[in-house]
Amino acid sequence: MTRTPLSGVACSIARASDLFGDAWTALIMRDVLVGLRRFDELAQDLGLSRKVLAARLARLVEEGVLTRERYQDSPPREEYVATEKGREFYPVLLALMAWGDKWHAGPAGPPARIRHNACGHLATPVVACDACREPLTVADTTQLPGPGGRVGPGTQLLGPLIAARGEEVSEPVTAPDTVRSAPS
Amino acid sequence: MTRTPLSGVACSIARASDLFGDAWTALIMRDVLVGLRRFDELAQDLGLSRKVLAARLARLVEEGVLTRERYQDSPPREEYVATEKGREFYPVLLALMAWGDKWHAGPAGPPARIRHNACGHLATPVVACDACREPLTVADTTQLPGPGGRVGPGTQLLGPLIAARGEEVSEPVTAPDTVRSAPS
DNA sequence: CCGATGGGTTCCCTGAGGGAACTCACCGAT
DNA sequence: ATCGGTGAGTTCCCTCAGGGAACCCATCGG
Numbered sequence: 001m002t003r004t005p006l007s008g009v010a011c012s013i014a015r016a017s018d019l020f021g022d023a024w025t026a027l028i029m030r031d032v033l034v035g036l037r038r039f040d041e042l043a044q045d046l047g048l049s050r051k052v053l054a055a056r057l058a059r060l061v062e063e064g065v066l067t068r069e070r071y072q073d074s075p076p077r078e079e080y081v082a083t084e085k086g087r088e089f090y091p092v093l094l095a096l097m098a099w100g101d102k103w104h105a106g107p108a109g110p111p112a113r114i115r116h117n118a119c120g121h122l123a124t125p126v127v128a129c130d131a132c133r134e135p136l137t138v139a140d141t142t143q144l145p146g147p148g149g150r151v152g153p154g155t156q157l158l159g160p161l162i163a164a165r166g167e168e169v170s171e172p173v174t175a176p177d178t179v180r181s182a183p184s
Numbered sequence: 185m186t187r188t189p190l191s192g193v194a195c196s197i198a199r200a201s202d203l204f205g206d207a208w209t210a211l212i213m214r215d216v217l218v219g220l221r222r223f224d225e226l227a228q229d230l231g232l233s234r235k236v237l238a239a240r241l242a243r244l245v246e247e248g249v250l251t252r253e254r255y256q257d258s259p260p261r262e263e264y265v266a267t268e269k270g271r272e273f274y275p276v277l278l279a280l281m282a283w284g285d286k287w288h289a290g291p292a293g294p295p296a297r298i299r300h301n302a303c304g305h306l307a308t309p310v311v312a313c314d315a316c317r318e319p320l321t322v323a324d325t326t327q328l329p330g331p332g333g334r335v336g337p338g339t340q341l342l343g344p345l346i347a348a349r350g351e352e353v354s355e356p357v358t359a360p361d362t363v364r365s366a367p368s
Numbered sequence: 369c370c371g372a373t374g375g376g377t378t379c380c381c382t383g384a385g386g387g388a389a390c391t392c393a394c395c396g397a398t
Numbered sequence: 399a400t401c402g403g404t405g406a407g408t409t410c411c412c413t414c415a416g417g418g419a420a421c422c423c424a425t426c427g428g
Contacts, residue, residue: 011211011214011284011295011296012280012281012282012283012284012285012288012289012294012295012296013210013211013214013277013280013281013284014211014284015284015288016280016281016283016284016288017207017210017211017280018207020205020280021204021205021206021207021208021209021210022205022206022207023201023202023205023206024205025205026197026201026205027195027197027198027201030195030197033322034327038374038375039374039375039376040373040374040375043375048416048417049416049417049418049419050375050376050377050418050419051376051377051378051416051417051418052415052416052417053376054375054376054377055415055416074425074426075373075374075424075425075426076374076375076424076425077373077374077375078374078375082322085287087321087322087323088283088286088287089283090320090321090322091279091282091283091310091311091319091320091321092276092279092280092283092311093197094279094311094320094325095275095276095278095279095280095311096196096197096200096201096204096276096279097196097197097200098196098275099196099200099272099273099275099276100195100196100197100198100199100200101196102272103269103272104196104199104200105196105332106332107332108331108332109330109331109332110196110330110331110332111195111196111329111330111331111332112195112196112327112328112329112330113327113328113329113330114320114325114326114327114328115325115326115327115328116313116315116316116318116320116324116325117324117325117326118313118316118318118324119313119315119316119318121313121315121316122328123313123314123315123320123325124314125311125312125313125314125320126275126311126312126313126314127275127276127278127279127309127310127311127312128309128310128311128312128317129300129302129303129305129307129309129310130307130308130309130310131300131303131305131307132300132302132303132305133312133317134300134302134303135275136274136275136278136298136300136307136309137271137274137275138217138266138271138274139271140300140301140302141278141298141299141300141301141307142298142299142301143218143296143297143298143299144296144297144298144299144306145295145296145297146293146294146295146296146297147292147293147294148289148290148291148292148293148294148295222405222406223405223406223407224404224405224406227406232385232386233385233386233387233388234387234388234406234407234408235385235386235387235407235408235409236384236385236386237407238406238407238408239384239385258394258395259393259394259395259404259405260393260394260405260406261404261405261406262405262406
């Protein structure tokens, strides 16, 4: 199927989906972030074919999300470790888990819990506004065009709609300085 | 490939990935949540084959994430609307978008911005602890086994690791009452 | 020398994804 | 009454990515 490449598309969700929009990749990241790092451990825990695991790991390393590191020399052994880019994917997994817990938990309740060590509570992750820390919902947010907007054909994901909104609300709102510049 | 079914696995991330672990589904949800609801609009905006779009939409309806509603009778026309389950997926998309913005934004910056209407700020979504509202990171959280834990073979995703942790910290922490029961 | 790890690679087979054409029901204009 | 257009899919064919399982190679422990 040659999986239409989404990496070129001007939408961060699309770019992220290009990598993680595959059932295994998210699960691999979860495992690695939680402490499973060796090839065989991953293969067994996930139950996916070793071929696909090798391919996914290679891709993740290539994308700078994981690194392959030697942890012993005598019989050479490698392990996969998350980079900062990889570690920062953890919140996305938490958001996904929270959704799954809420909408797909069996009668017994969620299969796993997250403890927030800083405050000691069992946490239900919420996606919040960095400015006011209130939860963000569809109803309470507006999508605006950003600086890296649509470029070229096949790229106008949401183009029309966002452009229309952009005219309605061309004034950049009260505090544009709140916006963080991406450190990348 | 018969895509190993993950729905039976005792892990909410796996269950959610079973649905959204496909490059298109997340993008379809984004479009629907943001206002594109008609078949052709979606097909054109996303640039995916109509066949796959039809399949994905059917799946999403079946899963109760979208509903198919008639918005006009004369020539019968249908549109896809997000249910509450679907609307609650929005935060996951925001988390994904924030990650993409940070790690994959081109030199021009992020392609889109989110305004939080309640506080008026352009928001950078953060995944926070519902109790203290501080951001959650891998380093500052611990995964514990939950009530709906591993059941049956092929299900022990993270089984060993989490079980081991469970012994280290068998005491359920300070405030177990903070835990919300899944409304499902 | 034997067998067991760890970490992959190779082979074959199926079926999901892409592309594009076809269908059907209705409408509005000529 | 026919022509063309639109929304919403369906059908067909073809290729290639995923699953399964076997194979490979280096190194160690006994």
